Amino acid sequence: MQVIRSTRAIQRLALKWRRAGHKIGFVPTMGYLHGGHMSLIRRARRAVGPRGKVVVSIYVNPTQFGPNEDLSRYPRDLIGDLRCCRAEGVDAVFAPSDADMYPGAREGLFSTYVVEERLSARLEGASRPGHFRGVTTVVAKLFNLVQPDVAVFGAKDFQQAAVVRRMCADLNFPVRVIVAPTVREPDGLAMSSRNKYLSGRLRIQATVLWRAILKARAAVRRGRGALQAARLRAELKRFIESEPAARVDYIEFVDPLTLKRVLRVSRGTQLLLAVFIGRTRLIDNARL
Ligand code: PAF
DSSP states (O other), X not given: OEEEOOHHHHHHHHHHHHHTTOOEEEEEEOSSOOHHHHHHHHHHHHHHOTTSEEEXXXXXXGGGSOTTSSTTTOOOOHHHHHHHHHHTTOSEEEOOOHHHHSTTTTTTOOOOOXXXXXXXXXXXXXXXXXXXXXXXXXXXXXXXXXXXXXXXXXXXXXXHHHHXXXXXXXXXXXXXXXXXXXXXXXXXXXXXXXXXXXXXXXXXHTTHHHHHHHHHHHHHHHHOSOEEHHHHHHHHHHHHTTSTTEEEEEEEEEOTTTXXXXXXXXXXXXXXXXXXXXXXXXXXXXXX
């Protein structure tokens, strides 16, 4: 497995692989890899086959964090991550520095960003201004560097996957975006690097996101026909905030394709949740 730190070297390698006829499968990550990432890596391998090359990027992208978010304490473990990637048969890990990814940023020279303007506006975009501008910018840069045929994203970041798909369609990136299912802990908590912040009673209370999803699913099944979104939202908020450390950021019911809010909830509606457990903000989602 090659470990590559420079933008120039990864682009050179990717172009060489492409010229030799290898397909490239790409898994962009911010590191601190867990079972969810492993499933994305396996999905990428399946997509490109044994002759293909799988690249994982490990980069905590500063432009997608707001000023009061957890950039400085975001968990990192490059050595552990490299061990996981090697065990999964990854061909190359790309782990660049900020200076290489954002040349001239310190001097105020870096000034080109990619902005998706419609799907990004609400939900995570409203709660975390600038977040998606950072995501689309870094993903566009990574696509230019890694030259993937296929890129695999996790369904836990439902809106991110929709925004990246839109960006690829709008800007003609020749990349097939695959969205792989969320991987959960045995008690239902969606795997996330941020789960590291949770211990003891906070970790137990964090399962309330999954329990809220199950509750919403049961309500839709029982309700036959459509339920009022406002009423179900209020019920879920009460349920979630009955955990002492939980505070709802948003509970939204949307059309899974347009991400537009729906007023009536029925089978096929997408439920999106963002909840603070103590200081840790968790997101989850499910098709009802
Ligand atoms: O989902 C993530 O880990 C990040 O948003 C991504 C796609 C690697 C971009 O930094």
